[in-house]
Amino acid sequence: MTNQQFGLDSPSPGMRLDVDTALDNFFFGDKDEDDFASGNKPTIKLNDDQENVWTTVQNALQRTSSNTIFVTGDGGTGKTYLFNAIISRLRDMRIRVIASAYTGCAATLLTGGATVHSVFRFGINIDENYTPFYASQAYVGGN
Numbered sequence: 001m002t003n004q005q006f007g008l009d010s011p012s013p014g015m016r017l018d019v020d021t022a023l024d025n026f027f028f029g030d031k032d033e034d035d036f037a038s039g040n041k042p043t044i045k046l047n048d049d050q051e052n053v054w055t056t057v058q059n060a061l062q063r064t065s066s067n068t069i070f071v072t073g074d075g076g077t078g079k080t081y082l083f084n085a086i087i088s089r090l091r092d093m094r095i096r097v098i099a100s101a102y103t104g105c106a107a108t109l110l111t112g113g114a115t116v117h118s119v120f121r122f123g124i125n126i127d128e129n130y131t132p133f134y135a136s137q138a139y140v141g142g143n
Helices: 013-017 019-028 031-038 048-062 079-092 104-108
Strands: none
Touching: 048 079
16 A cells, blocks of 8 residues: 555655664654753753763773663662663763663653563464564664
8 A cells, every 4th residue: 555545645755765864853853852952951960879870881882792781779769760861861972772661651651662562573472382583684673
């Protein structure tokens, strides 16, 4: 089916070909970016422990090897606040970030968050011998 068959305009050829612009619009084309551009973005304050995690993230970005950072803490200690601060700071650096969580409730608390299942396209399959397929060539898997 085409857009014309539904009475819709065709996308401009330039728009379809400019993948980088489309990705930038996806990752950075939101209200936060508008606030940042206009100078209205508030300064994010972190406590000492949160700053240590942020420093760890920055150091991990300098390495080319795979990195895993595990953050733990009791409820109400500022983990979600920290994650949103990290997401915001990375986006300010024009680094593309995908925030995901296991549940929809948790995902709604993250800036631009989505469930792991929707981000990585995991479906429900009741076959006990089924192994989820995820193409590493897909955007999320490859980046």
